[in-house]
Amino acid sequence: MPSILALLVSRLTRSQAARLVAVGAVCLLGGAGAFAVTQHLSFGTGVYWAITTATTVGYGDVTPKDTAGRVIASLVMLTTIPLFASAFALFAGAVAAAHVRRLLAVVRAEPTGGEVVVYGDAPVVPQVAATLAGAGRRVIVVSRDQPSGLPQDVRHLAADPTSEGAVRRSHPDRASSLLVTGASDADVLVTAVLLRQAAPGVPTVALARSASVCRALRELGVPVQVSADEVVVQTLAKSLEAPHAGEILLRLMDSDGYRMRELPAGPDDVGQPLGQVRGRHRGLVLGLVRADHVSIGVIEDPVVEAGDQLLVVEPLSPSRSS
Structure with missing residues (x-):
């Protein structure tokens, strides 16, 4: 579970605007704390000063009184103002791009059914x-x-x-x-x-x-x-044992002339071993699907149960074969 949370966190932290805001917030709070200490003010007053400075409002009711305060003020202005400005520019650009895409009919294509x-x-x-x-x-x-x-x-x-x-x-x-x-x-x-x-x-x-x-x-x-x-690793491994295994897999995935489907087991299939069921179907029965588990019937010959699905390769039309 920690690895999954790490993946989600990494997804969120990939946003450039979010990173800029986070770095700007760190600089703002750090500057507020340093300003409060050097100017002998409360942390709340320091945050207020940092926000008015970072937003370029600058009411002037809280100002640095010595060299240390002026250095901190300069650092806050040189870091937070460009960082927040860049973040807001990215947000504005994303909104503008979305509107342009809508105007150019790029945002379209909703499923109407069956896609x-x-x-x-x-x-x-x-x-x-x-x-x-x-x-x-x-x-x-x-x-x-x-x-x-x-x-x-x-x-x-x-x-x-x-x-x-x-x-x-x-x-x-x-x-x-x-x-x-x-x-x-x-x-x-x-x-x-x-x-x-x-x-x-x-x-x-x-x-x-x-x-x-x-x-x-x-x-x-x-x-x-x-x-x-x-899939790639297993295909290569099987190809070393049987050189034509990769070609067979490609033929199975090729949709020219036939398709692969999951069909519900019929009443005549229920209760019969998969090996016998294979002989009664027009297509090639690759395996049995039961509760999202696939059995190809090589190690054992499972008995088909009600609710099972048959994984079948069948021709697209009676006149065409695989």
Whole structure:
């Protein structure tokens, strides 16, 4: 849990404006304390003087009386005024940029129903969006800036995926499925938690690197998590044992001519071993999904139960095969 809190804190401290305000506050309070000590005033009076100085109001009712006070006043003016001015400029710039984006119709594209919504600005987002769009899926990408290389038929919503307001504005409850990415695992965790609250019934995949974040997401009830690093490592390891393993995985992920689906087990499947169920389906039954746990039926042959899902690769049409 401390590691998760550290990730959240790191996400919050990445804001440049917030860092400037924090440093400015430290300088202001430090200057107030030093001024109060050297001028023999109360700390409250020192804070009052520091605020009037930092805001350039300067009523003149509290002024330095000696060289030490003048040095402290100079340091406060040289540090707090530029720091707070820069922070306010960043805030104003962000507001102005948001208005410009609205005027240019950059903020648009809300799900109307059935879309796949991709959150975050990870480098893989353009490729994932292009693959989904190529398979005929309607895709919306929610990120701060429009990713380079995003296909023209993929709509973009300019918003911060880690903001509760932005997540609600994207209407994830209208989507058919959600994909959560991010520049850091902290972004992924924050966005996934917000989506879990806003759209608890929509299937969600979170792409994370840290095993601890994947565990935290499972504890929070996010249905599926995928560790990109783990997939790559396991694929390379299996390719060393079987040189064509990587090609098979690529063929399974290729959507040309067939698709991968999770289908509820039918009445005729319940009570039958997975090995027998495989022979009755038109597609390729890869495994069994039970309570978010996947069994491929190699070490053991599980018996299908009511409520289980079958992970099936099937052709898009009867005339086309995989």
